Each structure stands twice: as structure tokens, then as C-alpha cells.
Amino acid sequence: MDIQYGGPAFPVSNFDHQTFEPETVEDTKRLLSGMSLRDYFAAKAIPAAWAAFDGGYFDAGEWESINQGVAVCAYQMADAMLAARST
Numbered sequence: 001m002d003i004q005y006g007g008p009a010f011p012v013s014n015f016d017h018q019t020f021e022p023e024t025v026e027d028t029k030r031l032l033s034g035m036s037l038r039d040y041f042a043a044k045a046i047p048a049a050w051a052a053f054d055g056g057y058f059d060a061g062e063w064e065s066i067n068q069g070v071a072v073c074a075y076q077m078a079d080a081m082l083a084a085r086s087t
Contacts, residue, residue, distance in 0.1 A: 006037030006082045041078035042071075049073035
């Protein structure tokens with residue numbers, strides 16, 4: 001499992017080997033991987049990140065926009081969740 005991204009969030013484990021015919025290795029990876037667990041955790045963290053900025057806990061002035069600040073915060077939370085899984 002890729003530690004940085006946590007591996008796939010929704011891997012395709014049960015597929016029809018008879019009809020599954022990707023043309024390249026990259027095609028295979030794309031078809032079987034789904035989104036990364038890091039991306040999934042970040043998506044789930046967006047409401048909390050948005051609330052932190054909206055509630056004034058963070059100053060968006062450090063970033064170009066509040067949206068960028070929310071995204072950075074969400075991925076920081078996702079990284080913390082991945083780190084907590086490995087302890």
C-alpha cells in the first residue's frame with residue numbers, strides 16, 4: 001500500500017477476468033484503482049475545513065483565496081488521518 005496516498009479508496013476487487021482486457025499497464029491501473037484514500041479523506045474533511053475558515057479559526061490571508069485555504073486544510077486533515085492509521 002502506498003503510504004503517502006493510502007492506496008485506493010474504492011478498489012475494484014471483483015471484476016470479470018473474461019472480459020477485462022486493458023491495452024496497457026496504465027489502463028489497468030486506471031480501471032482498477034479508484035480515487036486515493038487521501039483524496040477520499042480530504043473530500044470528507046472539506047466541511048470541517050470550511051467551518052474552520054468560516055468560523056474565523058484561520059485567516060485566509062495566508063492563501064490566495066479561502067477556497068485554496070480550505071483545500072490545503074482538508075489535505076492536512078487527510079494526511080493526519082493517514083498518519084493516525086499507521087500508529
